[in-house]
Amino acid sequence: MTTPTGPSPAPTRVLVLNSGSSSVKYQLIDMADRSRLAVGLAERIGEETSAVSHQPLSTGGDKREWQGELADHDAALAAIAQELAADGLGLDSPELAAIGHRVVHGGLKLTEPTVIDDAVLAEIERLVPVAPLHNPANVTGIRTAQRLRPDLPQVAVFDTAFHSSMPEHAARYAIDVETADAHRVRRYGFHGTSHAYVSRKAAELLGKDAADTNLIVLHLGNGASASAVRAGRCEDTSMGLTPLEGLVMGTRSGDIDPAVVFHLGRVAGMSADEVDDLLNKRSGLLGLCGANDMREIRRRVDAGDPAARLAFDIYIHRLRKYIGAYYAVLGRVDAVVFTAGVGENAAPVREAAVAGLEELGLAVDGDLNAAAGKEARLISPASARVKVAVVPTDEELEIAEQSYALVTASPGPGPEGGAG
Ligand SMILES: Nc1ncnc2c1ncn2[C@@H]1O[C@H](COP(=O)(O)OP(=O)(O)O)[C@@H](O)[C@H]1O
Ligand SMILES: CC(=O)OP(=O)(O)O
């Protein structure tokens, strides 16, 4: 057999950046075999105690961790680039095919993975007011990556994309249509990359065709959202115009009577920005009991702390309301699926979320639920009519898949493919 000679092989690696308000999660993935070459996290950006943890998986090297000050996202990306370069995986590598960015809000126009140009970046910036915790960090991540590799396609994959299939009766608020349309006030939904990925994996786990599968997907991380998925399409989701609506989250209130905002303005003299800050950053589990990490809340619940107990109960009550609502939206449910940090790890949350719902065909098996695992798995008894599943999300792989597919897509019939 001869070794073919000719041009060097096309690049197959994608660097995925998931920039949050104070952190950047990243993964370098080789799409030739979907292997992770490196994964890492820069956190507490903007504080003196910023930290980077980097795991070079391709070399089998040990995890490297250090603390120091990363003044801003620019500094964080420079540190990430340095860590990658130390393993011979630097951003200057000719093997990089694209950088894929998680972008939280794409609005009405950006509903597909998109190669970022000036107009796309301007649109992501225009949407900052409706994703104030997320889009600014996404913009910084994109700008810095563009500066480091101006020649490389930068691809945006939007959290809102999967939910753009929502029917109008789920996407619209019941407010004056002209006002809503003039200001594009409607429900967009978020965490869509996760809901899409987890829905596909859940159908596989159930051994069913996605086209014949109805799911309630519960993405419970720091931000949290539920979605009703019929045949692989989103029919409703709990987040709305912004990632504030819906479930109780780490620091966000989720659903409240909108009149709370006017009331606080009138009786507490709070400005719109102050209420925004209250509901996004000082509410949810943190506002209720002073902690937003479910592990700490469970420890305190087990120790008999009443504030933690009430916070947990409020969190669960809201979750159960959405399970009931989406059961009714879908009519028939094949599975309730838990994912993200809390959903994948917190057995007491999963147990409490479906406790007493046997009449709806829902139950968890105590042993299966308690067993830790990294794989997609069923935790309902074999006899359950509606399955309950834990499916680890993988937003980074999904972003890499979509970015790579976009930059390697055939541009249409060329000289070889044409009728000639
Ligand atoms: N073993 C665990 N038990 C309970 N909660 C956990 C566990 N591990 C992680 N979590 C929760 O997961 C949350 C983070 O989830 P994650 O999906 O990583 O969120 P995000 O992507 O929004 O940062 C943490 O705030 C923590 O409450
Ligand atoms: C949209 C959103 O809430 O994202 P995260 O959970 O990463 O904060």
Ligand SMILES: [Mg+2]
């Ligand atoms: Mg997340």
